[in-house]
Amino acid sequence: xxxxxxxxxxxxxxxxxxxxxxxxxxxxxxxxxxxxxxxxxxxxxxxxxxxxxxxxxxxxxxxxxxxxxxxxxxxxxxxxxxxxxxxxxxxxxxxxxxxxxxxxxxx
Amino acid sequence: xxxxxxxxxxxxxxxxxxxxxxxxxxxxxxxxxxxxxxxxxxxxxxxxxxxxxxxxxxxxxxxxxxxxxxxxxxxxxxxxxxxxxxxxxxxxxxxxxxxxxxxxxxxxxxxxxxxxxxxxxxxxxxxxxxxxxxxxxxxxxxxxxxxxxxxxxxxxxxxxxxxxxxxxxxxxxxxxxxxxxxxxxxxxxxxxxxxxxxxxxxxxxxxxxxxxxxxxxxxxxxxxxxxxxxxxxxxxxxxxxxxxxxxxxxxxxxxxxxxxxxxxxxxxxxxxxxxxxxxxxxxxxxxxxxxxxxxxxxxxxxxxxxxxxxxxxxxxx
Numbered sequence: 370x371x372x373x374x375x376x377x378x379x380x381x382x383x384x385x386x387x388x389x390x391x392x393x394x395x396x397x398x399x400x401x402x403x404x405x406x407x408x409x410x411x412x413x414x415x416x417x418x419x420x421x422x423x424x425x426x427x428x429x430x431x432x433x434x435x436x437x438x439x440x441x442x443x444x445x446x447x448x449x450x451x452x453x454x455x456x457x458x459x460x461x462x463x464x465x466x467x468x469x470x471x472x473x474x475x476x
Numbered sequence: 477x478x479x480x481x482x483x484x485x486x487x488x489x490x491x492x493x494x495x496x497x498x499x500x501x502x503x504x505x506x507x508x509x510x511x512x513x514x515x516x517x518x519x520x521x522x523x524x525x526x527x528x529x530x531x532x533x534x535x536x537x538x539x540x541x542x543x544x545x546x547x548x549x550x551x552x553x554x555x556x557x558x559x560x561x562x563x564x565x566x567x568x569x570x571x572x573x574x575x576x577x578x579x580x581x582x583x584x585x586x587x588x589x590x591x592x593x594x595x596x597x598x599x600x601x602x603x604x605x606x607x608x609x610x611x612x613x614x615x616x617x618x619x620x621x622x623x624x625x626x627x628x629x630x631x632x633x634x635x636x637x638x639x640x641x642x643x644x645x646x647x648x649x650x651x652x653x654x655x656x657x658x659x660x661x662x663x664x665x666x667x668x669x670x671x672x673x674x675x676x677x678x679x680x681x682x683x684x685x686x687x688x689x690x691x692x693x694x695x696x697x698x699x700x701x702x703x704x705x706x707x708x709x710x711x712x713x714x715x716x717x718x719x720x721x722x723x724x725x726x727x728x729x730x731x732x733x734x735x736x737x738x739x740x741x742x743x744x745x746x747x748x749x750x751x752x753x754x755x756x757x758x759x760x761x762x763x764x765x766x767x768x769x770x771x772x773x774x775x776x777x778x779x780x781x782x783x784x785x786x787x788x789x790x791x792x793x
Contacts, residue, residue, distance in 0.1 A: 375680070394702045401695070401698060405542060416559065
């Protein structure tokens with residue numbers, strides 16, 4: 370995971386699996402909300418030319434890496450879904466500090 | 477009930493993953509080989525365009541399913557916007573133009589190889605010139621690198637085609653084809669490489685399409701889970717939703733295979749053209765190696781075409 374595109378792709382992939390494995394609509398809705406934002410950010414990352422040498426970029430990559438790991442843990446342990454959502458939201462906020470499109474979604 | 481044309485369009489992606497067959501190379505007449513190259517790469521260029529279109533359509537489908545699965549959401553203009561808007565729309569447009577010019581080149585080469593009358597040669601020559609100018613210019617815009625075909629190259633091609641003569645002297649036609657292939661090779665190789673990387677199985681765009689499709693299926697799963705306890709649902713209505721979920725799962729699983737074929741086909745265009753170049757350099761138009769490479773190229777083009785034909789057929793039902 371050395372680009373934002375790849376980082377978001379990995380997190381979305383894992384959260385999609387988590388959502389697909391769940392049969393609880395409330396839980397699925399919570400995951401859906403985070404995925405919706407991550408897809409908005411992903412589209413924007415595809416559109417924009419982004420400077421990868423900044424501290425914000427590195428922080429976003431780290432946050433995405435943590436989010437993917439936590440989501441992987443949640444696939445194995447259903448009790449960790451809330452943690453997965455929380456770290457994914459943090460990662461989305463870190464990415465949005467760079468692309469600046471969905472700040473109001475988290476307000 | 478949601479309108480599921482998207483399912484009809486996407487579920488047949490599975491066909492592309494299994495459509496390849498092994499071809500056995502054999503020596504065939506040179507003009508047939510060039511003609512096959514022209515037809516196959518023109519077809520492949522056309523279908524690569526559809527890979528870019530799939531990026532946008534899967535994005536819009538995902539958003540529509542998302543809105544439909546959440547009663548708190550309503551559609552907005554952005555619901556129906558794909559990825560390629562604003563500056564990206566320009567980036568996509570130039571790639572589509574590049575693909576179009578690659579197809580035009582192959583088509584014009586095919587015409588040059590098969591024309592029976594001088595007027596057909598003249599028409600092929602005009603098409604060839606326009607295609608090569610376009611290919612050269614669009615590649616320059618996409619890559620930011622210098623044009624792979626110089627003005628001198630164009631002059632050499634024009635002179636060689638003109639020398640074919642009124643009565644179409646066959647050895648002069650071969651010389652013109654040789655000249656065209658040699659001068660155009662750099663542009664074809666660069667274009668092939670660009671498309672092969674950008675539309676690969678593990679490319680960013682392929683991952684994006686795959687996750688769009690998975691999410692679309694998840695939106696249906698969520699809707700199923702919300703509705704399954706409602707009094708008005710029946711076995712049949714629940715079963716129909718499960719069928720649709722399964723179809724989307726199959727489409728998402730098959731989508732990397734689709735990109736793999738498009739990318740492999742783009743690579744094959746470059747390989748087949750390189751082999752043609754090698755053969756015309758040595759004046760060996762009828763090698764088995766050419767036949768094998770072009771045979772594989774035709775096969776890739778057919779597998780991608782089969783996918784889209786299936787979609788078109790299903791959409792009409």
